Amino acid sequence: MTESGDVGWSAARAHAARNRDRLLQSAAEVFARDGVNASLRDVARRAGVGIGTLYRRFESREAVLAALLADSFASLNALGAELESRDDATGSLIEWLSALTDEMRAFPGVPDLVVRAMVDDDSRLHELCRNMARTGGALLARAQSSGGIRSDLTIADLLRVSAAIATIEEQGAERRKSDESTASPTASRMLDIVLDGLRPRSP
Amino acid sequence: MTESGDVGWSAARAHAARNRDRLLQSAAEVFARDGVNASLRDVARRAGVGIGTLYRRFESREAVLAALLADSFASLNALGAELESRDDATGSLIEWLSALTDEMRAFPGVPDLVVRAMVDDDSRLHELCRNMARTGGALLARAQSSGGIRSDLTIADLLRVSAAIATIEEQGAERRKSDESTASPTASRMLDIVLDGLRPRSP
DNA sequence: ACCTGAACACCGTTCAAGT
């Protein structure tokens, strides 16, 4: 099949790129269904490629996830930059935390992953998470100096809270067999309740 | 080896009981290290029995966990009963939620497990969790009628919050590689902060 | 009655062999 020189090369490269796209598409579907620890063999199967191809395109499960989540994180950084120029510092922070919580619901297991990656230098998601944290940190500092948010909180605290809420809502979104008294709360209600606790109290 | 009649039987029964104890001991160690989804083969190996014996003594992973967590849940119910007779209704609820959060930190993954079991009729932990929720529900109702807790909250909300905090602290308790700005908050601080949000606000 | 371990159908990950 070897066509001479560049033609063969670029055909192979195009094919490789298509495989990468298919793998990402497939991974998005499988992770959405089975969570971030879903079977990578499943991902490869559904993409119609061999398992070896997956490992050739992505050095690890986290590399796949990093590729899938990169856009989310970029949009959070963009939103943060935009919110910096708003008057309401506290409202800005809360809006950003809401957006973060939403993004973390991409796949089951993402919140956990993000919290761990924040603290693990070796994670493929480490830098992505750290950048995102920097964006949030700026918003937090502004909200704190405006007096709208307790001054003893750190951005690490808030990311953990956000992750916790995202985990809760992720589970609440699943099919429930008995739905009487344990019906899941509205998506944003839990976050609202918890964020209430972040304001300074004047008793 | 077959000794005649009852003697052989009771020896076998005693042996079986000892195996069960060893398995539980081993499971406690392995789950503490690797979380609730740890290898059951590992559990059997460390207990010095065949994998078949584990499955003979416990019909499922959840059955092992139910056996390990039964005491915790019982003590929460006892604590609840005791707190019912205290004057400070809100303080009682908060103390109980603190205790619950602590118990959920038994092994990594327990909070998630409890939240799921609460909603899954088929789980071996379902009844255990439901009873515990009933205990908390009574404390919540009392705190709400005393005016100390927002009236729109349900016990399901609070258990989810507790699970979320327990998850956070469980992760915070792990060895961190970089510990600068992401240092984990003190054990109870997150819970305190969040519980602040549960009080009615008077602006 | 109880215990064991082989057996089955899956994983994640690597790497020789093919094109």
Place this chain on the structure above:
DNA sequence: ACCTGAACACCGTTCAAGT
């Protein structure tokens, strides 16, 4: 250069064979 699938070392779970 890229792709494939066998190979290895693991799982969870079941069940025939042993005592």
